[in-house]
Amino acid sequence: MNIPHKSVPIADLHREPLRHLLTALADDHLILGHRHSEWTGLGPILEEDIAFSSIAQDQMGHALGFYTLLHEHLGAPDPDIHAFTRQETEFSCCQLVEWPIGDYDFSLTRHLFFDLAAGLRMETLSLSSFKPLAQLATKIRGEVKYHMFHAKTMVNQLGNSNDETARARMQTAINRQFGLALGMFEPRLGEQILDDAQIAPIESKWRERWLEALNAVLDGSGLHIPDPDRIEPVYGGRNGYHTEYLQPLLNEMTEVFRLDPQAEW
Amino acid sequence: MSVEIQSLDPRINRLGLHTHEPGSPDTLPPHDHWGTYQVFHQKKRGDRHTAVGIVHAPGAELAMAYAKEQFGRRGETANLWVVDTRHVMALDYADQDMFATTPEKSYRDPGGYKVNDKIDAYREKMSHEHTP
Amino acid sequence: MYGGGYIPKEEARKAVVNDDPEMLAAFEERVARGEKVEPRDWMPTEYRRQLIRMIEQHAHSDIIGALPEGTWITRAPGFRRKLALMAKVQDEVGHAQLLYSAAETLGKSREAMINDLINGKSKYSNVFNYPAKTWADVAVIGFLIDAAAIVNQVANSKGSYGPYCRALERICYEESFHLKQGHSVFVYLATGTPLQRSMLQDALNRWWKPIMHFFGPSDEMSEHTLTLMKWKVKMATNDDMRQQFLSLYVPKIQELGLSLPDAELRKDPDSGKWLFGDPDWAEFFAVIRGNGPCNAERLAVRKAAEVNGAWVRKALQQADARYVTPLA
Numbered sequence: 001m002n003i004p005h006k007s008v009p010i011a012d013l014h015r016e017p018l019r020h021l022l023t024a025l026a027d028d029h030l031i032l033g034h035r036h037s038e039w040t041g042l043g044p045i046l047e048e049d050i051a052f053s054s055i056a057q058d059q060m061g062h063a064l065g066f067y068t069l070l071h072e073h074l075g076a077p078d079p080d081i082h083a084f085t086r087q088e089t090e091f092s093c094c095q096l097v098e099w100p101i102g103d104y105d106f107s108l109t110r111h112l113f114f115d116l117a118a119g120l121r122m123e124t125l126s127l128s129s130f131k132p133l134a135q136l137a138t139k140i141r142g143e144v145k146y147h148m149f150h151a152k153t154m155v156n157q158l159g160n161s162n163d164e165t166a167r168a169r170m171q172t173a174i175n176r177q178f179g180l181a182l183g184m185f186e187p188r189l190g191e192q193i194l195d196d197a198q199i200a201p202i203e204s205k206w207r208e209r210w211l212e213a214l215n216a217v218l219d220g221s222g223l224h225i226p227d228p229d230r231i232e233p234v235y236g237g238r239n240g241y242h243t244e245y246l247q248p249l250l251n252e253m254t255e256v257f258r259l260d261p262q263a264e265w
Numbered sequence: 266m267s268v269e270i271q272s273l274d275p276r277i278n279r280l281g282l283h284t285h286e287p288g289s290p291d292t293l294p295p296h297d298h299w300g301t302y303q304v305f306h307q308k309k310r311g312d313r314h315t316a317v318g319i320v321h322a323p324g325a326e327l328a329m330a331y332a333k334e335q336f337g338r339r340g341e342t343a344n345l346w347v348v349d350t351r352h353v354m355a356l357d358y359a360d361q362d363m364f365a366t367t368p369e370k371s372y373r374d375p376g377g378y379k380v381n382d383k384i385d386a387y388r389e390k391m392s393h394e395h396t397p
Numbered sequence: 398m399y400g401g402g403y404i405p406k407e408e409a410r411k412a413v414v415n416d417d418p419e420m421l422a423a424f425e426e427r428v429a430r431g432e433k434v435e436p437r438d439w440m441p442t443e444y445r446r447q448l449i450r451m452i453e454q455h456a457h458s459d460i461i462g463a464l465p466e467g468t469w470i471t472r473a474p475g476f477r478r479k480l481a482l483m484a485k486v487q488d489e490v491g492h493a494q495l496l497y498s499a500a501e502t503l504g505k506s507r508e509a510m511i512n513d514l515i516n517g518k519s520k521y522s523n524v525f526n527y528p529a530k531t532w533a534d535v536a537v538i539g540f541l542i543d544a545a546a547i548v549n550q551v552a553n554s555k556g557s558y559g560p561y562c563r564a565l566e567r568i569c570y571e572e573s574f575h576l577k578q579g580h581s582v583f584v585y586l587a588t589g590t591p592l593q594r595s596m597l598q599d600a601l602n603r604w605w606k607p608i609m610h611f612f613g614p615s616d617e618m619s620e621h622t623l624t625l626m627k628w629k630v631k632m633a634t635n636d637d638m639r640q641q642f643l644s645l646y647v648p649k650i651q652e653l654g655l656s657l658p659d660a661e662l663r664k665d666p667d668s669g670k671w672l673f674g675d676p677d678w679a680e681f682f683a684v685i686r687g688n689g690p691c692n693a694e695r696l697a698v699r700k701a702a703e704v705n706g707a708w709v710r711k712a713l714q715q716a717d718a719r720y721v722t723p724l725a
Contacts, residue, residue: 037470037479038276040486041463042698044706045298046494047320047331053487054334057480064476080475100279104709146333153326157713166712252275256532257474263590265474265532265582270694273528274468277694282701284693292516293508293703297710301498301723318564319498319723321507323713335491339571351721358438 007073008132014197017190018130019074020092021200024188024238025121026066027093030083031246032114033059034253038101051150055111058143062118065136073132084257088247094237096180098246102173108158109173112151113181116217117210119144124206129198152217159221171223178226182207182233189238302328303353304336305346314346325349416441428629433559436502436725447630449503450519452561456496457514457521461695463489465529466538474532481578482535488571495568499560501723515700517687524607526689533593533600536586539579541604541646545611547572548642557629560725580649587653601650602658609659609676610684612639643671 010018036056043049067079076082096114101107122144125137158170185207194200211228218224236242257265267283299321305314317336322328328347337345371377420439427434434440463486470486473479497507513519524542529535547569554565586597612635616622625631633641644664650657661674684692 034471037483038279040470040483041460041467041490042276042280042702042705043490044702044709045321046460046490046497047322047327047335048706048709049490050338050487050494051331051334053483053490054338057483057487060476060480060483064480084475104706146330150330153330157324157327158709161712162716163708163712166708169708252471254474255472256469259474260590260592263593264585265478265589265593270697272468272694272698273530274464275471276467277464277698280698280701280705282694282697284697292512293707295506295508296714296718296720297707298507298511299710299714300718300720301501303724316725318495318725320494323710323715323718327713335494338487338491350723351719353724355437355724358435 010073013193014199015074017194018199020188020190021194022066022070024092026063027091028097029059029063031093032097033063035097035101044104055147062140069132069136084254085261088242088250089240091246092238092240094183094186095234095243096177096183098243100245105169105173108154109177112155115144115147115151116213117184119148120206120209120213124201128200156221159223167222174223175226179231180234182231183235183237186235186238299323301350302347303350304332306336306342307344308341310343428557434557435559444628444630445503447625448558449500449505452496452500453510454520456493456500457519458525459489459493459496461521461525461699464695464698465525466535468529469532469535485575485578492568495564498723499564502560502725504722511703515696517696520685523681523684524611526684526691526695527607528691531596531600533586533596536579536582536597537600537604539575540583541608543572543575543579544646545608545642547576548638552632552638556632587655598655601655605658606677610681614678640671
């Protein structure tokens with residue numbers, strides 16, 4: 001992702017809220033890209049393996065884009081140091097992305113939930129008054145369009161399958177992670193300030209659009225979402241509270257890098 | 266005897282595999298990997314679509330999703346087509362002799378119409394006739 | 398990635414020649430003229446059998462080859478290396494897809510090929526039965542094993558079977574990216590901290606033997622081998638390819654001040670040929686028979702991937718589905 005290396009002036013009032021937003025986006029994409037990459041070479045069929053690996057690489061590329069914005073405009077360390085040296089509590093990813101890959105039904109459903117949200121986020125952020133973010137979001141949008149084509153096709157066809165077990169697996173996967181998915185929209189610190197400045201909307205606006213879009217995607221698939229008002233969103237991730245899965249993931253991800261973080265790898 | 270596999274790959278360890286998984290099917294049934302679609306790739310607008318290979322897919326939509334990454338993950342792509350292999354009729358190579366004499370049929374080619382010699386001769390002749 | 402020149406003796410003995418002599422003569426003339434053979438052409442029985450065996454093994458090598466490097470996917474240090482390794486392993490899966498497709502045009506289904514792989518009936522390159530113990534192994538595999546594979550694949554891409562040549566053309570192009578990224582990791586480690594350098598030297602020491610085995614033992618110049626060379630199925634001898642590899646890459650290892658664990662390795666100034674110590678062919682044969690350090694794991698993992706994905710494939714299957722041999 002090529003981001004013009006030019007820092008633009010940011011009002012003091014916006015700096016912290018913007019840092020929270022970009023770190024959440026960066027960490028979400030990094031951790032999910034990492035999880036998705038666990039399928040590479042082990043997917044259900046060669047063609048799907050290749051497609052899913054591209055999606056994993058895209059997520060990783062998007063993460064790099066967000067870390068680069070943090071580095072260039074908000075004084076964060078360089079992306080490798082930022083991503084590969086922090087502890088669990090310093091991460092602000094949502095808990096949805098931390099969970100192990102499970103079976104393919106779990107990973108596919110998470111891919112649908114996450115990319116549907118990412119698509120909506122990028123659509124709004126491409127109009128952000130913070131121009132570097134608007135540019136990055138515009139670039140990401142096309143890639144997410146493909147992710148959604150893939151996710152929609154797979155989930156719809158599995159939902160409409162003649163195979164009862166497959167339909168049940170998909171419905172279970174949806175039910176199991178729905179609260180986690182709602183956790184993607186945990187309110188961020190200072191989100192109203194960014195909304196007022198037309199940098200980024202508050203999370204509840206995205207949540208509302210996501211629910212609408214999700215119902216539209218699943219329409220005709222035979223699958224349905226639980227009543228969102230009866231499901232407790234799993235919050236905490238944005239404030240550094242994570243599942244038992246994140247720290248082991250980080251230990252693994254940084255195993256080589258930590259041998260010598262100053263070395264060039 | 267079945268032993269738990271201790272891999273150097275943490276991803277593999279999470280699968281919890283054994284060397285001889287009891288009861289797991291040893292063979293894929295016929296057609297388990299679906300049918301095939303022929304993929305046609307267009308690099309730039311204005312170019313022709315070119316046959317680049319096949320993907321295995323259960324239907325056209327997934328064939329397209331798979332073709333996009335298997336044949337479009339590098340370089341430029343403007344457009345893709347996918348066609349169910351069952352819908353393509355191909356000539357047999359044994360019938361290549363149907364084309365054997367085609368290159369000889371000069372009356373179909375621009376090169377088969379060379380008249381400059383005639384024009385030159387005519388002009389030569391006319392110039393003599395007008396010389397007093 | 399592949400090193401498939403080696404044809405076991407028992408395979409060669411299976412060759413039975415009972416093809417129509419006129420058709421055979423026409424076929425051999427076509428190949429001698431440098432024309433390609435296409436899927437639905439008449440071809441000698443043994444030509445088809447050897448090509449299926451070879452392309453299938455090549456495909457298996459790529460799908461199994463995704464595993465040793467895949468070992469480090471979740472641990473690659475830094476974004477650039479992580480993205481590159483993900484893309485590289487993905488390419489290996491992609492190459493398997495292209496190669497299985499080429500083999501399918503000869504009339505063997507992908508399911509049958511994968512069954513033969515997971516049942517141990519069909520082989521793949523021995524080199525992938527060795528473990529990738531540290532991050533430096535990614536450098537050695539990406540640089541040297543891909544380099545060896547390129548030597549082999551460039552030779553094969555000039556063979557006589559159209560679909561295989563077309564697949565190899567694209568594969569060679571992508572392998573050149575692998576070689577570059579492998580060389581980059583290799584050079585960073587070689588010129589890095591003492592720890593990085595010692596990791597690399599250790600990996601090089603461990604991989605050198607399997608690399609020397611990569612092209613297989615010297616070919617027996619039997620009538621069978623000569624026929625396969627005439628048919629442009631086998632394009633170069635194992636020894637020639639090994640010599641070409643050593644000439645190209647030993648200097649690139651030595652220029653970085655790294656050593657190779659073979660005291661006898663040197664270029665003979667008179668013949669221009671590389672001389673080397675006994676590469677331990679007994680071990681090569683033991684690994685082919687299934688007794689390498691990772692044979693059991695590699696097959697179990699491949700089988701698990703197929704078994705775990707079965708429900709997805711079955712659920713997406715259309716009722717009217719019917720298999721036909723792909724065109725090209």
